[in-house]
Structure formats: C-alpha cells, structure tokens
Amino acid sequence: MYIMNGVPLRALVTIVTVLLTAPILARNASKYHNPIIWLFHPDPTCTFVEELDSTFFCTFSSFITFPGLQIYASRDLWDNFIITTSNPYDSAAWSDPVHFDFPGIDPSPFWDDDGKTYLTGSFEGKTILQAPLDFETGEVLGPLVSIWNGTGLPSPEAPHVYKKDGWYYLLTAEGGTRERHRSNMARSRNLFGPYEGDPANPILSVGHSDIFPDAQAVLTPVVWLSGAWPTYKYVSGTMTGGFALPMDLNPLTIPAGGEGGLSEADDKIDFAPGSALTPHLFHWRLPVTKNYAISLENHTNSMMLRSSVLNLTSFDGDSTRGLGQTFVARCQSHTRFRFSVDVEGDGLLTREQNEVGVTVLQDQAQHFDLGVVMLKTNGSGDLAPHIRFRGICTTTYRLPERFKYVDEVLPPPEGSMRQKVRLQVEAVNTTHYAFSAGLGGCEEDTPMEIYGYTRGNYLIPYYSGVVVGAYATSNGKFGEGTFKTYVSRWRYRGLKQFVEDFTGEERFIL
Incomplete structure (x- = not known):
C-alpha cells in the first residue's frame, strides 16, 4: 500500500x-x-x-x-x-x-x-x-x-x-x-x-x-x-x-512532470553513457544488481547482461529458490507490436548452453524464447552458436494433452556470427507471435528470417499480462556469472490496438 x-x-x-x-x-x-x-x-x-x-x-x-x-x-x-x-x-x-x-x-x-x-x-x-x-x-x-x-x-x-x-x-x-x-x-x-x-x-x-x-x-x-x-x-x-x-x-x-513516458509510447533506447534504465523497464524478481550495467568501457550504447544460472523457466516453472534471473523487460502495451534488440555473442558465449535472447513471457511456466546459444555441432564435441526457438506452456487450468513445449535448434543467419544478431518478437495478428532473427549492428531495419510462431492463447493470464524483454542465462550450468553479453538498439513499436465491443463488433483504433 x-x-x-x-x-x-x-x-x-x-x-x-x-x-x-x-x-x-x-x-x-x-x-x-x-x-x-x-x-x-x-x-x-x-x-x-x-x-x-x-x-x-x-x-x-x-x-x-x-x-x-x-x-x-x-x-x-x-x-x-x-x-x-x-x-x-x-x-x-x-x-x-x-x-x-x-x-x-x-x-x-x-x-x-x-x-x-x-x-x-x-x-x-x-x-x-x-x-x-x-x-x-x-x-x-x-x-x-x-x-x-x-x-x-x-x-x-x-x-x-x-x-x-x-x-x-x-x-x-x-x-x-x-x-x-x-x-x-x-x-x-x-x-x-x-x-x-x-x-x-x-x-x-x-x-x-x-x-x-x-x-x-x-x-x-x-x-x-x-x-x-x-x-x-x-x-x-x-x-x-x-x-x-x-x-x-x-x-x-498531459502532466508536464515525471520521469517516464506515455503508457503506450514506443521505445527507442540506445543505453547512452551515464543513463539508467527508464522507469517502465523492470526485472523479473529481485534483481542481482551486478548483473546489469549501461555503456561500459569499450561497450558504449549497450547494456551489459551478466548471466544467471537459471533460465526463465527456472527449476519448476514457478520458484527460483532465492536465486536471480537476468532479465530486463517491458509490458506488451499494444495488440500488435514489434520488439527487437541487437545481441552480441561472438567471443562472449564460450561454453555449452551459454545463451542470450528475447522472450514473450506470461510467467515462468508460460513463455517462448528466441536465443543465440552455444551447442555442440552435429553431436561432435565442437561448440558453435545456434539459434534456438523454445517455449513452455503449462498451467493448472490446462489439460495435460494441451501442454505445449517446443525446442528447435537451427543455424544462425548467414554471416551473423562475426557481428551482432538482431532478435525480434512481433505480434503479427491478434492470435500469433512470430520470432525472427537477422543481422544486427545497424540502425536501419534489416531482413529478418522467421524461426518460429506461437499462439497467443499459449500465454494465458493468471493475474498479469504479457511482457517482452532480453535475458542471459547459462541454463543451469557453471554457476552464476558464467559470461557477460551486451544488448543494444532496444526497440519497441506499437503497430495497432484492437478493441472488441461486447456486441461482437471488432475494430482497430490505432
């Protein structure tokens, strides 16, 4: 209160x-x-x-x-x-x-x-x-x-x-x-x-x-x-x-004061030196402060993420047993939107299951992620970066046969492993999210390849709504702070707002 x-x-x-x-x-x-x-x-x-x-x-x-x-x-x-x-x-x-x-x-x-x-x-x-x-x-x-x-x-x-x-x-x-x-x-x-x-x-x-x-x-x-x-x-x-x-x-x-933006404002965040996270960005659970920094030397205009041992599902899709989860997010505030960040992995992700990515998350038991992850290549002992699309969707309200889990590993965009990778989540209509990746490191839009879709009703709200954001995790291996990675060019763009009257009339208002 x-x-x-x-x-x-x-x-x-x-x-x-x-x-x-x-x-x-x-x-x-x-x-x-x-x-x-x-x-x-x-x-x-x-x-x-x-x-x-x-x-x-x-x-x-x-x-x-x-x-x-x-x-x-x-x-x-x-x-x-x-x-x-x-x-x-x-x-x-x-x-x-x-x-x-x-x-x-x-x-x-x-x-x-x-x-x-x-x-x-x-x-x-x-x-x-x-x-x-x-x-x-x-x-x-x-x-x-x-x-x-x-x-x-x-x-x-x-x-x-x-x-x-x-x-x-x-x-x-x-x-x-x-x-x-x-x-x-x-x-x-x-x-x-x-x-x-x-x-x-x-x-x-x-x-x-x-x-x-x-x-x-x-x-x-x-x-x-x-x-x-x-x-x-x-x-x-x-x-x-x-x-x-x-x-x-x-x-x-509109009130003239305040430190934040309008509730439906877009994001164009470049993590300028001396800046802090804007008020509408937040963490999932109590943050470990040393896992975040803005515009460190040699990494200006980026946000440092120090990996957590836990991923977004954690132990059981519910608790974290007091440990942190390295994750920065914002609310989905439009029916249709496009969210993207550039992530830096080359030379930083060095051990198996090191991963940096983006997610659309309802809670720890309901989220879908697209990440750059280090995995063994074709069953060999050699590690290489891959794009992984995976997600979990299980609730106490959902029958077991409706449980949804996806885990797909695919090659990264051609030429992307020596530069930044742009990861993107988009609500492409009122029922589905699309997850895509492309070459990053530039301000302008870049061609994106879709790696997967998920349905919006796989993210059923209990108490809250959906958030989007960026995470870094070692997926249960090697302990806390296994690696550092960097996120830049944080962009969120609202595309359309959809309202439905109880009469059944449907329309977009933006």
Missing part, C-alpha cells in the same frame, strides 16, 4: 465519483475507447489530487516485477504518464516504506470523517477484515474484525471502503481471478457492519475494481445518487453518451 503524503485521500475517492457523474464539472469529451491503459495493468487503484493540477494518479499490481509499483498520472483519464513519485514527480521524494502487519492480501486505506484511519483487506480467500491502523507508524490499533464474507462466490478480495450520504460502501471482488471474477457492493450505516449486499450484485462482470475494472485498465462511468446504490454503465470497447470526461483529450492535458 502506498500513501501520498499530505494528500487528503479520504475526500478524493468521492471526488473521482463526482467527476464521472457530474457533466457540469467536465469539458467536451464524451467518447473514449477501453481500455484506457492496455494489457499488463491489473488491480487498478486510482485517486484524484486537486492540489496537483487536478491530476488523477493510478497504480497497478506489479507482482514479482521490480523495482516496484509504477505510478501513472493523467489529467483527462485517457493520456497517461508513467511516474515514480507522488511529491509530485521526483523519485527521490518517496519516503521509506512503513511496514504494517496484516495476514492477508489487497490492503486498502480508509480515512473516516473524524480523521481516524483504517485498513481493510482480504483474509485467506474467505472474508474481509478491517482494523484501525496508524499510517505513520504502521501500528495496528485494534483487533482485525471480519466485516463481510461476500455474496457466496469464492475468494472475496480487493476491498475498498467509501463513505457517502451517511453510508459506508464496501466494494469487493469475488469469484476468483478468471472468467467468474465479479465486482460486488455492500453497505452499512456502521463502518464495522453489518453490511447488506446490493440487490443488483454483481455490479460489474469484471473483478477487482476501484472505479477502473480489472485485467487491463478500463474506464466506466458511475451514477451515484444521494442515498442510493452506485450504478455502473455497461463496460464496452467504445464508451459513449451519458457522461463527460474531466478534460478534453488534448496533448496539453
């Missing part, structure tokens, strides 16, 4: 609702496309800060990616700007985290009218717990009280408390994290209950909502009349009529 210093959040939740329901406060925009932030942005929570140019701030679950939660800023709920601070746009301004004890998940703060502060969260997938909490010290000031067990669906979670017209409203998610995920509302005259459910439950057919529903951030207007239950407009790919957004969709409304 992150708290914005000096900002009266207890008032801000209500302000967000009013802005969505009162056209007199809005400008001219009354049409937009969902989602407002694409793909890997689950479990949204947002607040409105009038003191900072009437800006909306949103964050999302980051799970096991590091360095932490990215904060998005927007003044029109459409254009979004990645930032990493709340005071207002400087990373160094964040305070140290305040730890508090809570035996569950999805903790959410609540400020009551008398200034007292409370924590509400989910416990063991069975109930919603609440207790008074000192947000400055992290001290729990009273017993954890069960206030709501849900409507009968499994796993009540993601609670948010709002106070309006003398009622305490409790918004939760139920039904698990897949197709049955739903948002439900309850209310009580007393903060600690008893709560009664909204007769219209579920109020949304998607779960984990805080005005903005789950999976990728979509926006829906809310009508909340005095003393009544809130009602949500039906969520669709294109939202029109009966509302007005806070501001016109105009580049001038």
Whole structure:
C-alpha cells in the first residue's frame, strides 16, 4: 500500500465519483475507447489530487516485477504518464516504506470523517477484515474484525471502503481471478457492519475494481445518487453518451512532470553513457544488481547482461529458490507490436548452453524464447552458436494433452556470427507471435528470417499480462556469472490496438 503524503485521500475517492457523474464539472469529451491503459495493468487503484493540477494518479499490481509499483498520472483519464513519485514527480521524494502487519492480501486505506484511519483487506480467500491502523507508524490499533464474507462466490478480495450520504460502501471482488471474477457492493450505516449486499450484485462482470475494472485498465462511468446504490454503465470497447470526461483529450492535458513516458509510447533506447534504465523497464524478481550495467568501457550504447544460472523457466516453472534471473523487460502495451534488440555473442558465449535472447513471457511456466546459444555441432564435441526457438506452456487450468513445449535448434543467419544478431518478437495478428532473427549492428531495419510462431492463447493470464524483454542465462550450468553479453538498439513499436465491443463488433483504433 502506498500513501501520498499530505494528500487528503479520504475526500478524493468521492471526488473521482463526482467527476464521472457530474457533466457540469467536465469539458467536451464524451467518447473514449477501453481500455484506457492496455494489457499488463491489473488491480487498478486510482485517486484524484486537486492540489496537483487536478491530476488523477493510478497504480497497478506489479507482482514479482521490480523495482516496484509504477505510478501513472493523467489529467483527462485517457493520456497517461508513467511516474515514480507522488511529491509530485521526483523519485527521490518517496519516503521509506512503513511496514504494517496484516495476514492477508489487497490492503486498502480508509480515512473516516473524524480523521481516524483504517485498513481493510482480504483474509485467506474467505472474508474481509478491517482494523484501525496508524499510517505513520504502521501500528495496528485494534483487533482485525471480519466485516463481510461476500455474496457466496469464492475468494472475496480487493476491498475498498467509501463513505457517502451517511453510508459506508464496501466494494469487493469475488469469484476468483478468471472468467467468474465479479465486482460486488455492500453497505452499512456502521463502518464495522453489518453490511447488506446490493440487490443488483454483481455490479460489474469484471473483478477487482476501484472505479477502473480489472485485467487491463478500463474506464466506466458511475451514477451515484444521494442515498442510493452506485450504478455502473455497461463496460464496452467504445464508451459513449451519458457522461463527460474531466478534460478534453488534448496533448496539453498531459502532466508536464515525471520521469517516464506515455503508457503506450514506443521505445527507442540506445543505453547512452551515464543513463539508467527508464522507469517502465523492470526485472523479473529481485534483481542481482551486478548483473546489469549501461555503456561500459569499450561497450558504449549497450547494456551489459551478466548471466544467471537459471533460465526463465527456472527449476519448476514457478520458484527460483532465492536465486536471480537476468532479465530486463517491458509490458506488451499494444495488440500488435514489434520488439527487437541487437545481441552480441561472438567471443562472449564460450561454453555449452551459454545463451542470450528475447522472450514473450506470461510467467515462468508460460513463455517462448528466441536465443543465440552455444551447442555442440552435429553431436561432435565442437561448440558453435545456434539459434534456438523454445517455449513452455503449462498451467493448472490446462489439460495435460494441451501442454505445449517446443525446442528447435537451427543455424544462425548467414554471416551473423562475426557481428551482432538482431532478435525480434512481433505480434503479427491478434492470435500469433512470430520470432525472427537477422543481422544486427545497424540502425536501419534489416531482413529478418522467421524461426518460429506461437499462439497467443499459449500465454494465458493468471493475474498479469504479457511482457517482452532480453535475458542471459547459462541454463543451469557453471554457476552464476558464467559470461557477460551486451544488448543494444532496444526497440519497441506499437503497430495497432484492437478493441472488441461486447456486441461482437471488432475494430482497430490505432
């Protein structure tokens, strides 16, 4: 949980609702496309800060990616700007985290009218717990009280408390994290209950909502009349009529501060000397810092990757037993995109199973990789670089006969082994990814040879979305830091965004 210093959040939740329901406060925009932030942005929570140019701030679950939660800023709920601070746009301004004890998940703060502060969260997938909490010290000031067990669906979670017209409203998610995920509302005259459910439950057919529903951030207007239950407009790919957004969709409304880029911005990263990883790039699990460096001597405009002994699958497709995985990634933020890097392997990959490559990854049990790897040639003892396309796709939701694993070894592009190799992943349509390689070392596009395809439904989301990035591994051999390699010319280009209305209408919006 992150708290914005000096900002009266207890008032801000209500302000967000009013802005969505009162056209007199809005400008001219009354049409937009969902989602407002694409793909890997689950479990949204947002607040409105009038003191900072009437800006909306949103964050999302980051799970096991590091360095932490990215904060998005927007003044029109459409254009979004990645930032990493709340005071207002400087990373160094964040305070140290305040730890508090809570035996569950999805903790959410609540400020009551008398200034007292409370924590509400989910416990063991069975109930919603609440207790008074000192947000400055992290001290729990009273017993954890069960206030709501849900409507009968499994796993009540993601609670948010709002106070309006003398009622305490409790918004939760139920039904698990897949197709049955739903948002439900309850209310009580007393903060600690008893709560009664909204007769219209579920109020949304998607779960984990805080005005903005789950999976990728979509926006829906809310009508909340005095003393009544809130009602949500039906969520669709294109939202029109009966509302007005806070501001016109105009580049001038984009917050001026911040250290990151727009949420759907392309990447053109050349790892300039003295630079650092941009805020939207991240690591999988806690990074080993010495495994990364930018523009070392004799390798300017490149990122050094020091290999991890573990590859992206690790031991079992789940854990790493405390070890790191050398991997730098970004979110897939477009339905169709093209991502590529140049990798340097000549003279650096010297032992069997040394590998540097690119991946499209959902999690450690669902990813497909294209790498330059050292392998024995035709069963001989001689090592040579090869292109390997391989992937794993197995989940607890997938029947054994639908398990997918590919491991294909092919010769590298002709003439590429004495220079950099360009590795590329592209979403070629709405159902398939293509993996290709070609000659690198130049700025312009270069002919690419496709080495394999995978289907998008082999990357089924549990909680998060797909990421793309570059990795270096010795695949279980020789220990940590077996070799160093270098990645350059990091490029990501969004090609098209695809939305589908629940009416079945399909179209591209970019």
